[in-house]
Amino acid sequence: MNDLIPIHEESGTPAVMGRDLHAFLEVKDRYNDWFPRMVAYGFSAGQDFTEFSVKPNGAGRPRIDHIISLDMAKEISMIQRTERGKQARQYFIECERRAKNPVAELTGEELMARAVIQAQSTIKELESRTRELEAPAKSWVTLAAAGGDFSVSEAAKTLSRDPGIRIGRDQLFKFMHSLGWIFRTKGHRAHWEAKQDKAIQTGRLAHKLSRPFLNERTGEMEQPPPTVRVTPKGLHELHKALGGTGELAA
Template sequence: MKELIRINYESENPTILGRDLHRVLEVETPYHKWFPRMCDYGFIENVDYMTVDKNVLRADGTLMPQVQHDHQLTVDMAKEICMIQRTPKGKQCRQYFIDLEKAWNSPEAIMARALQFANHQLNLVKHQNEELTGTVAVQNQQIIEMKPKVSYYDVVLNCKDLISTSAIAKDYGKSAIWMNRYLHDKGIQFKQGDIWLLYQKYAEEGYTSTKTHSYCGSDGNQHTKVHTYWTQKGRLFIYDLMKADGILPQIEIEMA
């Protein structure tokens, strides 16, 4: 359908500018006098039309000092105004608007608008989801940043009990045999019978504590055996010693 007059499709329903209709109808009466006369036929502002103001350009492209009043008309109002004119141009415009309404309300046009609206809503939801995802990611990062990292020192300081060499070795993914050999090679301890003891230099630092355990031997008699345990101070001593050699506990390797 050839465009007879410009239609605005930006609102929910199509509208026509009053001045455009006035021009196409070839009305001789100035618009500012003609439009109020049309409104006397019972048209209601904000129902049948909306007043819009716009700046007017001169021929040289500069703005005129006054603001020009215009109006967005519904198609129904535009049709009735065309009938009021009782001119061939009025009849032509009225038929144009009738054909326009038929096209606007056709199943194809309704479906197209529905799809357009659905796409708009989908894009809106996608945008909201992106913003939400970004917000969650930032919050997770902030939680990670605020969460205090648990160091090996923290673990040790929270433990007050004596601890075996096997347990300390396990912190590093090592065995008690490896740990005892390492401490021996570093000149920290020596083996006396079945028990590892610290050299005098370290024995006075409170790094270890011995415990005597009773057990029933294969001969059926009760026997005793002494075991050496490390205090938490001694545990930290081993930590500093091994860290100097580039050996870290598993908990610190995992955080790196």
């Protein structure tokens, strides 16, 4: 089997490079925008992937790449819902199967190719890894629900601690809608979403994404709608807009 996507050994565990997977999947978005969106599906640094900085061809400006576990790579491929995504997922499954009995099934040429890939990984990429960090991608800042933010229900309860405010979850949704922070989608799965320009990019709200799930009725993978979260900045602006009179106790 030809190597569609190079497989590397990371601490004895097979893995792939994020940019290699991005290229194979033929994703139109820039890697620095695409990968943070994939991470927002619930993957964890240090467990599912490792970030590092590398200079292309050993020179020029460093760029961020990631070492991804095969489990994460399979799930990312499935999320794409494309033929390339299906092909990549089946390829990773086959790679895992062969890894359990590599000598018996790999040809001499394939063993040589694997040795070359491992050498390249060690020399060009893993030795180039540094702890230097770039500014986080905008999509990660706006999509990842950082520690300290609130569900709308929690935000309503916190705001109601002020003697001058009495508001529930549904009322708070309607109030944020009146402020132009959120909008209601249409269809059988209608839900509230935060506006990019007035809420997410301003740091008032965030979206928390859940992992896709298998719809047993249709047999298709479905993506749950994003959950609206209220940031500390948004909470204080809501407190002020609602005419709060006391100290806001978070």
